[in-house]
Amino acid sequence: METIFIILFVLTLLYIGMADRLSTLVRILGVQGILLFATAFVALDKVDALNLSFILIETILVKGLLIPAMLRRTLQRNGIVRETEHTVTQFQSLLVVTVIIVLSFILANSIHQPHLRIGYFTASISAVFVGLFIVMTRMKIITHMIGYLILENGIFLLSLAVGNEMPLAVNTAILLDLLTSVLLLAFLVDKVGETFQTVNVHDLNELND
Amino acid sequence: MNTLMHPYVFFAGAAIIAGLLIIARTMSAQILLLASYIVLLASLTWHEFTTLNVIEAQYLKADPLTVTLLSVLTILGAVAAFQGVLYAKHRGDSISHLALHNAALVGFLSMLVGVYLSRHIGLVWAFLEASTLTAAVLIYHNRNRNSVEATWKYVFVCSIGIAIAFAGILFLSIAGSATDAHDLSFEALRAGAHTMDPTWLKISFLFLLAGFSVKLGVVPLFNVDIDAKDAAPSHISALLSSVLMNAGFSAVYRIYSVYSGTSIRPWLNSVLLLCGTLSILAAAVYILKVKNLKRLLAYSSLEHAGIVLIAVGSGAWFAALLHLVLHSFAKSAMFLQYGHYFRLTKSKKINAGGDYLSAHPAGAGVFIVGLLALCAVPPMGTFLSEMLALTTLLGTAWWWWALIIIPLLAVILWAMTKRIVSILYRPRHHTSVNGSRATMSMAMETIPQYALLAVVIWLGFFAPPAVVDFLHRASILHP
Numbered sequence: 001m002e003t004i005f006i007i008l009f010v011l012t013l014l015y016i017g018m019a020d021r022l023s024t025l026v027r028i029l030g031v032q033g034i035l036l037f038a039t040a041f042v043a044l045d046k047v048d049a050l051n052l053s054f055i056l057i058e059t060i061l062v063k064g065l066l067i068p069a070m071l072r073r074t075l076q077r078n079g080i081v082r083e084t085e086h087t088v089t090q091f092q093s094l095l096v097v098t099v100i101i102v103l104s105f106i107l108a109n110s111i112h113q114p115h116l117r118i119g120y121f122t123a124s125i126s127a128v129f130v131g132l133f134i135v136m137t138r139m140k141i142i143t144h145m146i147g148y149l150i151l152e153n154g155i156f157l158l159s160l161a162v163g164n165e166m167p168l169a170v171n172t173a174i175l176l177d178l179l180t181s182v183l184l185l186a187f188l189v190d191k192v193g194e195t196f197q198t199v200n201v202h203d204l205n206e207l208n209d
Numbered sequence: 210m211n212t213l214m215h216p217y218v219f220f221a222g223a224a225i226i227a228g229l230l231i232i233a234r235t236m237s238a239q240i241l242l243l244a245s246y247i248v249l250l251a252s253l254t255w256h257e258f259t260t261l262n263v264i265e266a267q268y269l270k271a272d273p274l275t276v277t278l279l280s281v282l283t284i285l286g287a288v289a290a291f292q293g294v295l296y297a298k299h300r301g302d303s304i305s306h307l308a309l310h311n312a313a314l315v316g317f318l319s320m321l322v323g324v325y326l327s328r329h330i331g332l333v334w335a336f337l338e339a340s341t342l343t344a345a346v347l348i349y350h351n352r353n354r355n356s357v358e359a360t361w362k363y364v365f366v367c368s369i370g371i372a373i374a375f376a377g378i379l380f381l382s383i384a385g386s387a388t389d390a391h392d393l394s395f396e397a398l399r400a401g402a403h404t405m406d407p408t409w410l411k412i413s414f415l416f417l418l419a420g421f422s423v424k425l426g427v428v429p430l431f432n433v434d435i436d437a438k439d440a441a442p443s444h445i446s447a448l449l450s451s452v453l454m455n456a457g458f459s460a461v462y463r464i465y466s467v468y469s470g471t472s473i474r475p476w477l478n479s480v481l482l483l484c485g486t487l488s489i490l491a492a493a494v495y496i497l498k499v500k501n502l503k504r505l506l507a508y509s510s511l512e513h514a515g516i517v518l519i520a521v522g523s524g525a526w527f528a529a530l531l532h533l534v535l536h537s538f539a540k541s542a543m544f545l546q547y548g549h550y551f552r553l554t555k556s557k558k559i560n561a562g563g564d565y566l567s568a569h570p571a572g573a574g575v576f577i578v579g580l581l582a583l584c585a586v587p588p589m590g591t592f593l594s595e596m597l598a599l600t601t602l603l604g605t606a607w608w609w610w611a612l613i614i615i616p617l618l619a620v621i622l623w624a625m626t627k628r629i630v631s632i633l634y635r636p637r638h639h640t641s642v643n644g645s646r647a648t649m650s651m652a653m654e655t656i657p658q659y660a661l662l663a664v665v666i667w668l669g670f671f672a673p674p675a676v677v678d679f680l681h682r683a684s685i686l687h688p
Contacts, residue, residue, distance in 0.1 A: 113383060116386075155376055177335055181341070185365065185368070191357050195354055207359055209500060
C-alpha cells in the first residue's frame, strides 16, 4: 500500500521536471500535500487522535490547500503564467530529475540501517534534490519558492522515513514556523514584483560591494 | 524569588509587551514598554544565573553558556532598543512604523533567548527559524529597493539553510535510533553519542553546520547575511552581527559538544578549522575590494566568526567564547557609529567620507578604538582571545594552518586600517554636499559606543576572577 503512494510521489517529481506552466507546478504541489497525508497515514504504527489531526492539518490543510491557494493568488496578482526563461530545456530537466531519482534509489539501497524505511528515504532524498535543482535552474522568484516547498515536502517524508517523532510542542513550533515562513515569502514575492517591476531573479542585483 | 521569573513568565510577558507595542500610539508608551521588556530580560538573566542547570518547562535549561550569552543579549538589546527610538526620531518615521519595529525587536530578542535556553535540538531549530522570521521584519524596516531585495534573499536562503539543518537533525536521529537517544535532548544525545554510527554523525554534522552557517555568518551561506547587514538599519546590523551570531554559535557549539565525545572528534576539528579558514579567506578577498563601509564591517564579522570556529577547532574553547563576546561588543559599537557616519555623509560609501576627525571628533574616536578592537591590537581584549586561539592552534597537529591564517589576518588588518584611516584623515573634496558637522547631541550619542568598547578592554585585562571563572565554566563542553 505504501509503495503505491511512494511511486505516485516520485511520479509527481518527474512531472515537475517537465512542467512549464506555473499553475501546473502549483497543482502538483497540492497533489503532493495530499499524497503526503496518505503516506503518513499508512506509515503511522499506532494512530492516536491528536497526532492524526496534527498530520491532517499539516499535510492536507496547509500543504494541500492553503499553500497552493496562496501561490495561485500571488501568480494572479503578478500576472505570471509561464516559466519561460529556463537555463535548461525540458528534456534536460527531465533527464536530470530521472538521474536524481535513480541515484537516490541506489544510495538508499546501499544503506543498512534497521530502522530506516528505504522507500520513503528514496522519495525524500529525490524530492530534496529536485527542489534544489528547481531553485538553481529557474529564473522566477516564485519558482524558487516552489522549489523550496518541494524540498520541504522531501524533508517531511524524511522525517517519516526516520520514524523518530518529535515531541508535540516541538512539532507545533516547527509547523508554525513553516507556515509563517511561507506566508512571509509570498508577501515578499509580491513586494519584489511591486518594487522592481520584475519577477526575475537576475534583476535582484543592486546589493553588491 | 526564584520561581517568579520562570521562562514561561518571560515568554508570556514578552508576548504581552509585543502586543501592546503594536497598539501603543505615543512615543512615551513605546519607550516605557521597551524599558519594561529590558527589565524583564535582565530579571530572566538573573533568574537563570541563580538556577543553573535546572530543567524548566521540560525543554529549557540554563547552563553558564546560556547565562553568558543572555547577559550580552540584555546589554546589547537595551542599547539597540534605545538606538531604534533615536533612529526613528532622526528619520521622522511615523509612530506606527516604529511600533511595528519595536514589536519585531522584542519578538526577535525573545526568540534568541529561546535558542540560548533550549535543551532539545528540535526546539533550537524552531527558535532559530522564528528568529529569521522576526529578523525579516527588522531588515525590511526601511521599505526601499535594497531592503526588499535583502529581505527576500535572507528569508529564502535562511529557509533553505534551515531545511538542510533539519535534514541534519533527522540524520542524527537515524544515528540515534539504534541507541537510547530517542528524545534528541542534548543530555540524552551526549550520553548516547559514543554508541552511534560515525558515518551518520559526520553526515548530520555537515548538514547542521551548513544550515546554521547562515546564522553564524560563516562559509558556506554567509552571502545573504552580508546583504542583510547592509540593508538593515545600523542598530539592527549590530544585533545581527552580535546576538544572532551568538545564537548560531550556541547551536553549533552545543552540537559540537554532543559529537566531540565520540571517535570523530579529530574529523570535527578539521571541519571547523577548514570552515573557519575559508571564512577568513572569503573575508580577506571581499574586504580588499569593498567600497561600502557597512559591508566592510559585515565582512569583518565573517572574519571574526571564522576565528571563533578556528579557536573551537583547535581546542581553545575559552578563547572562542571570549572572542565571541568581545566581538559582539566591539562590532555593535562600530555599527552604531556607522549610523552617525551615514547621517553626516548621507552615503554608505567609504570615499564619501574623509576628514571625519574634525567633522565628528567623538565619533572618530569610536572608529579608532573600534578598529583597534577589530584588529586585535592591545589594550583591547580581542588581542588576548585571538592570541590565545592562535597559540593553541600552533600547539596542535594542525599548526601549519596558522601559516595560511596569519597572512590572511594581516591582509584584513591592512585593508581595514587603510579604509578607516581614509575616512578619518583624507581631506574632503566637494565639501559642498557632505560638509555637515556633528552637533553636540551627536557627540553625546557616542557614549553607549564608548561604554561598549570599554567593556572590551575591561573584560580582556581587568575582569575580576569570578567573571573569568564563569566564562571558563561556560566554555567547558561537558558540564
